[in-house]
Amino acid sequence: MTDYDTYVAKKIIEATPVGFDIAPDALHPKLFSYQRDIVRWAIRRGRAALFEYPGLGKSFQEWEFARHTVAYTDMPAIIFAPLSVAEQMAMEGPEFGYDINICRTRADVRSGLNVANYEILHKFSPEDFGAIICDESSILKSSLGKTANDLVDFAAAIPFRLAGTATPSPNDAQEILYHAEFLGVMRKKEALALFFIQDGNTSINYRLKHNAHAAYYKWLASWAVALRKPSDLGYSDEGFVRPPVNWQQITVDIVDPLDTGMLVQVEALGLNEQRKARNATLEQRVKATADLVNASNEQWLVWCDLNDESTALARAIPGAVEVTGSDSDAHKIDAMIGFKSGKYRVVVSKTSMWGYGLNFQHSWNQVHCGIGNSFERYFQGKHRQDRFGQRHIVNIWVVASTADGAVVQNIKRKEREQDGMYDEMIRHTAVHTDLG
Numbered sequence: 001m002t003d004y005d006t007y008v009a010k011k012i013i014e015a016t017p018v019g020f021d022i023a024p025d026a027l028h029p030k031l032f033s034y035q036r037d038i039v040r041w042a043i044r045r046g047r048a049a050l051f052e053y054p055g056l057g058k059s060f061q062e063w064e065f066a067r068h069t070v071a072y073t074d075m076p077a078i079i080f081a082p083l084s085v086a087e088q089m090a091m092e093g094p095e096f097g098y099d100i101n102i103c104r105t106r107a108d109v110r111s112g113l114n115v116a117n118y119e120i121l122h123k124f125s126p127e128d129f130g131a132i133i134c135d136e137s138s139i140l141k142s143s144l145g146k147t148a149n150d151l152v153d154f155a156a157a158i159p160f161r162l163a164g165t166a167t168p169s170p171n172d173a174q175e176i177l178y179h180a181e182f183l184g185v186m187r188k189k190e191a192l193a194l195f196f197i198q199d200g201n202t203s204i205n206y207r208l209k210h211n212a213h214a215a216y217y218k219w220l221a222s223w224a225v226a227l228r229k230p231s232d233l234g235y236s237d238e239g240f241v242r243p244p245v246n247w248q249q250i251t252v253d254i255v256d257p258l259d260t261g262m263l264v265q266v267e268a269l270g271l272n273e274q275r276k277a278r279n280a281t282l283e284q285r286v287k288a289t290a291d292l293v294n295a296s297n298e299q300w301l302v303w304c305d306l307n308d309e310s311t312a313l314a315r316a317i318p319g320a321v322e323v324t325g326s327d328s329d330a331h332k333i334d335a336m337i338g339f340k341s342g343k344y345r346v347v348v349s350k351t352s353m354w355g356y357g358l359n360f361q362h363s364w365n366q367v368h369c370g371i372g373n374s375f376e377r378y379f380q381g382k383h384r385q386d387r388f389g390q391r392h393i394v395n396i397w398v399v400a401s402t403a404d405g406a407v408v409q410n411i412k413r414k415e416r417e418q419d420g421m422y423d424e425m426i427r428h429t430a431v432h433t434d435l436g
Contacts, residue, residue: 017044017045017046018045018046018047018159018160019042019043019044019045019046019047019160020043020044020046020072021040021043021044022040022043022068024036024040026068027039027040027064028060028064028067028096028097030060030096031057031060031061031064032057032230032235033230033235033236034227034230034233034235035056035057035060035061035064038050038061038225038227039061039064039065039068041225042061042065042162042225043065043068043069045223046159046160046161047160047161047162047183047184047185047223048161048162048163048183048223048224048225049137049162049163049164049165049179049183049223049224049225050062050162050163050164050165050224050225050227051164051165051166051224051225051226051227051425052164052166052225052226052227052228053166053227053228053229053383053387053388054166054383054384054386054387054388055240055361055383055387055388055389055390056227056229056230056240056388058135058164058166059089059092059135059164060096061164062079062133062135062162062164063089063093063096063098063100063113065131065133065160065162066079066113066131066133066162067098067113069130069131069160070111070112070113070130070131072130072160073130073131073159073160074130075128075129075130075131076109076110076111076112076113076114076128076129076130077112077113077114077129077130077131077132077133077160078103078109078114078115078116078124078128078129078131078132078133079100079113079114079115079116079132079133079134079135080115080116080117080118080121080132080133080134080135080151081115081116081117081118081135081136081357082117082118082135082136082356082357083117083119083329083332083353084332084333084335084336084354084357084358085135085136085356085357085358086102086115086116086117087102087333087336087337088336088357088358088359089115089135090102090115091337092359093113098113099112099113100113100114100115101113101114101115102114102115102116103115103116103124104116104120104123105120105123105124106123106124106125106128109124109128109129118147118151121147121150121151121154122150124154126154126155126156126157126158127157129158130158130159130160131158131159131160131161131162132154132155132158132160132161132162133161133162133163133164134151134162134163134164134182135164135357136164136165136356136357137163137164137165137178137179137182138165138166138167138175138376148178151182152178152181152182155182155184156184161182161183161184163179163182163183166379166380166383167376167379167380167418176191176220177191177192179224180223183223185223186219192206194212194215194216195208195209195212195215195216195219196208196209196212197209217424217425217427217428218428220425220428221425221428221429224425224429225429226422226425226426226429227426228422228426229241232422232426233426233429239388240388242386242387242388242390243393244393245382245386245393245394245395245396246393246394246395246396247396247398248395248396248397248398249397249398249399249400249408250288250292250397250398250399250400251400251401251402252281252284252285252288252399252400252401252402253281253284253401253402277401277403277404278305278306278370278401278404279306280401281370281401281403282306282308282309282312283312284401285309285369285370285399285400285401286309286312286313286316286369287316288399289302289313289316289367289369289397289399290313290316290317292367292397292399293317293320293346293367294316294317294318296365297345298345298363298364298365299339299342299344299345299346299362299363299365300345300346300347300363300365300366300367301339301346301347301349301360301363301365301366301367301381301384301385302317302320302346302347302348302349302366302367302369303349303350303351303355303366303367303368303369303381304348304349304350304368304369304370305350305351305352305370305372305377306370307324309369309370310322310324310348310349310350313348313369314348317346317348319344319345319346320345320346320347320348321335321338321339321344321346321347321348322347322348322349323335323347323348323349323353323354324349324350324353325350325353332354335347335349336358339360339363340359340360340362342362351374351377351378351380351381352374352377355377355380355381355384356380358384359384359387359389360384360385361385361387361389361390361391363385364385364390364392364393364394364395365385365394365395366381366382366384366385366394366395366396366397367396367397367398367399368381368396368397368398368399369399370399370400370404371398371400371404371407371408371411372407373407373410373411375410375411375414375415375418378411379415379418382394382396
């Protein structure tokens with residue numbers, strides 16, 4: 001054992017399990033084998049994270065975790081979720097025998113399972129709950145700011161805690177440290193000192209220390225389970241094999257390179273150049289996107305990043321429903337229900353707002369009117385449709401300019417890196433996590 005390994009071994013205090021054991025026959029009969037074992041492991045630990053790909057049933061596992069902790073503590077459980085996902089849970093829960101109560105204020109809380117949006121955390125009191133669950137917990141990773149800190153403080157007195165996300169980034173200190181703090185595993189400063197080093201001349205960005213690699217993943221696997229498909233942990237993949245997506249790119253030209261500050265049309269490398277290129281091709285990209293969607297009679301998700309793109313797309317696609325951040329909650333919920341039911345053929349929105357947690361595997365067409373450098377947003381948008389339970393090949397179109405080559409390649413590179421990241425997490429999870 002190296003000096004560093006000895007140092008880490010002395011410093012790391014693995015979170016002591018605070019949970020309880022349940023008999024296998026006490027679990028919901030519709031849970032798959034891997035779900036049953038993960039739920040038992042999470043309940044035994046009492047505080048855990050589920051890093052599972054979309055469609056593997058995180059919500060189902062969250063509900064079962066909540067059901068048993070409610071019975072054990074004789075106190076309600078609260079699930080915090082993105083907007084519209086709370087309503088989706090309340091709609092889908094009864095199909096599996098769960099009665100999930102939507103809460104707007106503390107007065108709405110009742111015994112059993114409750115769900116609320118992250119935005120109204122301040123309207124609740126932690127002493128009312130025996131368990132707290134964060135669904136799509138990665139949405140708070142952008143900064144360990146007020147909302148995340150409030151959530152960590154809120155959860156501190158609640159004995160049972162669970163977090164679930166499909167897009168963890170183990171090399172992203174902010175996201176993993178948020179999960180560790182929320183679960184009470186380790187404080188941010190302690191984890192930073194043990195595993196991370198400042199990346200360049202900045203106090204904001206951190207990277208994993210080279211000699212901390214093995215220790216970090218072993219520590220992570222002691223309180224989190226990672227899964228892309230059941231066979232990652234030795235279970236059968238029957239019913240979970242998805243064909244590759246039909247990924248296609250439509251490339252539009254920049255009409256006037258001077259609009260981007262360039263003398264000739266070249267690939268935009270810097271963020272400033274990429275933003276200029278995106279603005280300069282807005283009209284062409286909107287037209288190409290609208291032409292594609294208008295030529296079809298099937299349902300479409302149309303993703304964008306800019307307000308002007310959203311407005312122009314809604315105008316160019318007859319019958320399209322636009323969902324923006326300024327819309328009322330009622331409108332956003334109606335759009336979700338209407339798209340699921342087939343009432344609305346096309347929804348235009350931003351992946352940053354509507355791309356998390358919603359299940360749209362009843363449809364299989366989406367187009368990105370431009371693409372940014374955020375792999376997480378692209379990944380989340382993609383997997384609203386490309387998820388286990390989808391019976392069609394999903395068609396994904398990306399409308400980009402000739403100057404966006406670096407952006408597209410960056411997204412593809414990050415996708416490859418995420419596969420490597422999951423390989424590492426799964427390797428250590430299989431060794432170090434006792435799933436029973």
